Amino acid sequence: MAPKKGNNLTQEQKNYQKYAKDREPKRPVLKNCIKAFIVGGLICDFGQLLQWGFIKYFHFNEKTAGDPTVAVLIIISVILTGLGIYDHFGQWAGAGTAIPVTGFANSMASAAIEHKTEGYVLGTGGNMFKLAGSVITFGVVAAFVVAIIKITIKWIGGV
Amino acid sequence: MLQGKQSWVFNNKPVIISSAAVGGPFEAKGPLSKDFDILHDDLWMGQDSFEKAEKMLLETACDTAIKKANLKKQDIDFFISGDLMNQIISSSFAARTLSIPYLGVFGACSSSMEALALASLLIDSGAAKHVVPAASSHNAAAEKQFRYPTEYGGQKPPTAQWTVTGAGAAVICENGNGPHTTCATIGKVVDMGISDPFNMGSAMAPAAVDTIKRHFEDLNRSFDYYDLVITGDLGSVGHRIAGDILNEQGINIPKERFSDCGLLIYDEQQQIFSGASGCGCSATVTYGHLLNRMKKGELKKILVVATGALLSPMSYQQKESIPGIAHAVAIEM
Numbered sequence: 001m002a003p004k005k006g007n008n009l010t011q012e013q014k015n016y017q018k019y020a021k022d023r024e025p026k027r028p029v030l031k032n033c034i035k036a037f038i039v040g041g042l043i044c045d046f047g048q049l050l051q052w053g054f055i056k057y058f059h060f061n062e063k064t065a066g067d068p069t070v071a072v073l074i075i076i077s078v079i080l081t082g083l084g085i086y087d088h089f090g091q092w093a094g095a096g097t098a099i100p101v102t103g104f105a106n107s108m109a110s111a112a113i114e115h116k117t118e119g120y121v122l123g124t125g126g127n128m129f130k131l132a133g134s135v136i137t138f139g140v141v142a143a144f145v146v147a148i149i150k151i152t153i154k155w156i157g158g159v
Numbered sequence: 160m161l162q163g164k165q166s167w168v169f170n171n172k173p174v175i176i177s178s179a180a181v182g183g184p185f186e187a188k189g190p191l192s193k194d195f196d197i198l199h200d201d202l203w204m205g206q207d208s209f210e211k212a213e214k215m216l217l218e219t220a221c222d223t224a225i226k227k228a229n230l231k232k233q234d235i236d237f238f239i240s241g242d243l244m245n246q247i248i249s250s251s252f253a254a255r256t257l258s259i260p261y262l263g264v265f266g267a268c269s270s271s272m273e274a275l276a277l278a279s280l281l282i283d284s285g286a287a288k289h290v291v292p293a294a295s296s297h298n299a300a301a302e303k304q305f306r307y308p309t310e311y312g313g314q315k316p317p318t319a320q321w322t323v324t325g326a327g328a329a330v331i332c333e334n335g336n337g338p339h340t341t342c343a344t345i346g347k348v349v350d351m352g353i354s355d356p357f358n359m360g361s362a363m364a365p366a367a368v369d370t371i372k373r374h375f376e377d378l379n380r381s382f383d384y385y386d387l388v389i390t391g392d393l394g395s396v397g398h399r400i401a402g403d404i405l406n407e408q409g410i411n412i413p414k415e416r417f418s419d420c421g422l423l424i425y426d427e428q429q430q431i432f433s434g435a436s437g438c439g440c441s442a443t444v445t446y447g448h449l450l451n452r453m454k455k456g457e458l459k460k461i462l463v464v465a466t467g468a469l470l471s472p473m474s475y476q477q478k479e480s481i482p483g484i485a486h487a488v489a490i491e492m
Contacts, residue, residue: 009352010352012351013350013351013352014352016352016365017351017352017353019400019403019404020358020361020364020396023361023396023399023400024358024361024396025318025433027316027317032314081310081312086310086312087309087310087313089312090311090312090313090314091312091314091315091430093312094314095314097312098312098314106310106311106312109310110308110309110311110312111308113308114303114308114309114310115308117207117209117210130308131308131311
């Protein structure tokens with residue numbers, strides 16, 4: 001959530017922002033990236049193991065094993081969210097836990113739990129997609145645009 | 160009585176005859192835990208929502224303060240309170256239970272001193288005999304309203320702050336034993352264009368500086384007058400900025416006599432980023448820790464400068480910057 005740098009700030013405000021910035025602790029970006037890489041990678045490795053497990057022991061093929069794999073990851077993420085563990089893990093791992101499907105599950109489960117006090121319909125139901133909603137919206141829009149491009153290229157005789 | 164531009168001097172010296180601080184489980188682990196009257200070991204406090212838990216915190220703080228003053232609810236003329244919830248529901252709902260004539264105030268985290276300043280003014284002018292000023296905040300309720308769900312695993316930057324789960328209340332009256340409020344400076348809104356809600360220390364620091372400077376000018380005082388000048392919830396970032404600006408403007412501040420409530424309530428092992436925040440921060444530290452130290456004789460004159468960030472969850476999404484405010488009240492033995 002980067003603050004938008006407005007051009008209508010006065011010189012005094014601009015000076016202060018620089019003054020304050022010099023005194024703020026910086027986000028440890030490199031450290032965060034390394035942690036995110038390792039944790040995100042490990043979650044994906046775990047997913048890969050699950051997929052192989054489903055193929056080897058439960059007679060799924062490479063295509064169909066995807067669904068139960070994602071389901072298991074989601075269940076684990078939701079349980080950890082409910083137990084109040086996932087947010088601490090998320091603070092440490094950052095994007096590593098936010099980007100994989102586990103982060104998506106956490107954003108929905110946490111909102112659902114949080115708004116249970118406002119009832120199942122207006123609370124849980126209405127707020128579950130509070131954070132995840134924009135992911136779905138822009139995911140669908142992006143997929144649509146990409147599909148249009150693909151079809152157009154095919155139509156004009158491309159690959 | 161108005162003195163200077165924006166300060167009130169209370170010639171009748173209203174007395175804080177009693178005070179109470181109530182906290183939650185995270186506060187119980189902090190270094191000031193002994194200064195709390197009641198500490199809850201659960202964030203829910205036996206209620207079915209965080210909002211109700213906050214209301215209960217506030218009610219308990221008021222009840223305890225009134226009891227400690229050997230008074231009954233009926234003896235209290237006015238209840239002045241503020242909190243962070245939309246439409247200040249914690250205060251209003253607590254007022255419903257207390258059934259004391261009520262004035263709701265909102266100055267975000269500066270509500271604690273806004274309420275104390277107004278309470279002192281009512282007593283000083285003879286408009287009331289007993290007034291209860293109070294303020295509260297609840298970590299999970301504030302997170303829910305201003306940021307993300309409590310269990311959401313988003314990463315917070317090091318400039319973020321931890322909202323205190325707690326409520327503080329006091330009983331102010333014309334005469335009696337205890338520390339008295341001698342003057343107050345009402346701050347003006349200062350906005351230096353900071354718009355990151357995870358960096359409220361930087362947003363509020365200029366307001367704190369403005370109020371402190373104005374207080375010294377109005378009352379013709381310097382830092383030397385006070386044993387302690389303590390800001391509300393600037394955290395390590397805002398506190399450093401405020402100190403640096405004051406120094407650069409030629410206001411000499413001895414380091415040991417300039418502090419921040421947000422830096423006292425938790426210790427470094429608790430993951431609180433740059434410090435504590437919330438109405439409950441300055442309220443519990445002032446009405447618990449600081450008044451206790453005054454009664455023990457460790458402090459004689461203090462100036463509490465409660466700072467508030469006047470943003471709403473909608474205003475920052477609409478890219479508005481965060482206006483800051485600070486109100487100061489001088490408490491002397």
